[in-house]
Amino acid sequence: MMEWLSKSAITEWRLCRKMVGGGLLNFHKFYWRLRLVVLVMGRQPCCDKLGVKKGPWTAEEDKKLISFILTNGQCCWRAVPKLAGLRRCGKSCRLRWTNYLRPDLKRGLLTEAEEQLVIDLHARLGNRWSKIAARLPGRTDNEIKNHWNTHIKKKLLKMGIDPVTHEPLHKENKATEKSHGDHLPESENHHVQLPETSGSGTAISEENSCSPPENCSGDESHLLDSICDDFPLMSFLLEDQGPIVDAPWEFPSAGQKQTFDDAGMTSWDEDCGWLLNCQDFGVHDFGFDSFNDRETNMLNTIEIMGSNKQADHGTIDFPGLKSDSILAQIQKYWPNGLGPAQPDPLYTVESEAKPEPFRPATARGARATPPPLPPVSSWAGTLSGSGCSMGESFTIQISSNLVKQLADDGEKSKKRIKKPKTKIPRDTQQFRTKLLQKQIPDDSETLKGIASAGWLLPPPLFLSVPTPQQAANAELDAIRCILKESEKVVERLQKQEDEMLQEVNQRAKDLHDKEFKLPYQKPIPCLAEKDACLECYKEHVKDHLKCAHLVKNFAECARRIRQQVNLAAN
DNA sequence: AAACATCACAACCGCAGAGTA
DNA sequence: GTACTCTGCGGTTGTGATGTT
Incomplete structure (x- = not known):
């Protein structure tokens, strides 16, 4: 044992x-x-089959997982379910976090640019979704894979392009008739064929494709050039951005407003990597003088959780965080309470259990009429200070009012918009969507115009729940109180830990001393007298006679000891 | 209004590679 | 060298939402 x-x-x-x-x-x-x-x-095996839950995740489970990951970071997934109190397989937790709960995930359909990028990368990498996803920040391999299978594949087929080989379908048929040797088996679809301009239908491997020049042997350099000429995007990817590697996980840094480009993408300037790097989660490891990335991400999580209609998504634990900094940030970001003060496509709130992606016009589930434009307003600031857990952590609880408002709004939005009788041919819808995606900048004014013109629009981004500022402030005050209490607990724990550390060190020192101490030694006789003499000599270098009495003492002592030894010997 | 078709995507499954005892 | 575990990846499935007939 x-x-x-x-x-x-x-x-x-x-x-x-x-x-x-x-x-x-x-x-x-x-x-x-x-x-x-x-x-x-x-x-234990990764998945203890007995008692492990499967199927869709509940809000409660999400809450537990988010809370755990934010508190502890990503560690061994096997341990996560146990430590987080989830009856799930670690693998399932990992997938849930990676594909759905991660705060840096983008929501919604891939933009035209992203789609094109996916096509280009797929031409080069094949079904290596994770590699492709690494080039699209905020997108998961699963998401891209799904998008490929549901959209792009069909789109390419419709355009007469083989989604496997990226070759024109008719051309491929001809090639097949011409020579079977040149045709790729389906299992080896990780290859791209040269475009027609390259003058060859021969498939080239990934290593030989448009990769950085150093990877290309001299013989293939002309092929490389031609590919790069034909696929400028690929050229850009491979030459300007270096080798394809997993993109770092980036988060918005503290106090930094996220900016969005035309495609609705965020540009986070500072690399946070808090989950990857800040994995020693003791309070003492963080300097709380400034609001750090980890805390920022917790706040992001408030948004995510707040955006979740399912009402039991109410509480968030903040173990070992200083209240002042977190409150300052809450007030900064959400002056009217929780919720983004700025339009934030990342944390779309449409009062569904999850932010609903914009369904494409081409899909059958497309909205036939444009949804009403969302008012750009902040959320209801109904934070509640209740439910403070008195342990190592404190809890912010989103009040039932807010949850109710979210839920109510969800009910409202659930009601289907009556679609007009006039049918829009699918092709026209596609054209409209395409036109919209291509030509319409991400500008609310423009969108309003479009909406009035009857164009398709993404779903609303925010809840429009007007709430008094006072309510939010009152609740923030309550939270402040709770946070301070929690802070005290944290300090106490830290003190205890320091004491324990000291104790452990002391014991270790004692043990070390005992372990390595020399065997029993006899005390040196007359040591004090001897030291006194030496001290005196040092002090009176020029007049040693002043030390005569000390020398006499030392001699007397020595004589006495000698006598004792002799007696003992006899 | 009901049945059916289609779509989107979260979640699962099984495999492979890396790391470790 | 072998066995085992963990993690990541790609393929597939299940399910809810929505449109069409």
Whole structure:
């Protein structure tokens, strides 16, 4: 048992060290992990089939997962369900977070530019969705894969292009008739064929395709040139942006307003990487003088959770955060309470359980009439200070009013808009959408014009729930009070931890001393007298006679000891 | 109004590679 | 070298929403 425990502890210790990037390990974190090891008595399979829930995630589960990840960062997913109190497989948690809950995810359909990028990348990389996704910040491989299968594939087929080979369909048929050798098997669709201008239908591998010049051997350089000429976008991607690697996870930094380009993309200037890098989550590891990225992301999560209609998405835990900074930011970002003060496509609120993407006009689920334009207003500021949990963390609870308002609005929006009798041919719809996506800049004034003209529009971005400023302020005050209490608890815990650390260090020192101390040594006799003499000599270098009495003492002592030794010997 | 068709996408499944004991 | 676990990836499925007949 002890041997097992020790091995497991070492493993867990290593794992934890890995998790914190080799930094100082948080003791209580290790302690809890160790407890977990002791409890489970051995490794468990990733998915304990019994008792593991499947299917759609509930709001409660989302809440738990978000709270846990924000508090602890991404660690070993196997442990996440247990530590977060979820009856889910770790894999499922990872997928849920990666594909849906991550705060940096974009919502909505891919823009024209993104779609084109996907097509180009697919031509080069094939179905390597993760690699493609790495080039589209805020998009997941799953999302791109889905979009490919549901939209792009059909679009290409309609255009007479084979989505596998990216070759014109008729040409491919001819090529097939001409030579079977040149035709790629479906299993090897990770290749791109040269465009017609290159004068060859021969497939080239990824390594030989339009990659950085250093990757191209001399023989293929002309092919490379021709590909790059034919696919300027590819050229840009491969030469200007360097090798294809996983894009870093970026977040908006503190106090930084997100900006949006025409395509509705965010441009986050500062790399946060808080989940990846700040994984030692003890309070002492964070300087709270300024509002940090981690806290910013927690606030983002408030938005996400606030945007979730499902009412039990009410509370968010903020373990070990200083109240002042977080409140300052809440007030800064949401002067009227929770909710974005600026139009923010990332956290679309249409009072559904999740931000609803803009359904394309080509889809059958497209809205036949333009939805009403959203008023650019902030959310209802109905924060409540109740429900403060008194442990290591504190809780912000979104009041039932807000939740209710969200839900009510959801009910309203659920009512279908009666579609006009006049049928719009699908092709026309597609054309309209295309035109809209291509020509209409992301400008609310323009959109208003479009709306009045009867064009299709994305769903509203925000709730229009007017709420008094006073209510928000009152609730913020309440929260401030709670946060301060929590802060005290955190300080106390930190103090305890420091004490524990000191104790551990002291014990370690004692043990070290005991372990490495030399075997029993006899005390040196007359040491004090000897030292006194030496001191005196140092002091009276020029007049040693002044130390005569001390020398006499030392001699007397020595004589006495000698006598004792002799007596003992006899 | 009901049945059916289609769409979008979250979630699952199984496999492969990397890391570790 | 082998066995095992974890993680990531790509393919597929299930389900709810919406349009059409």
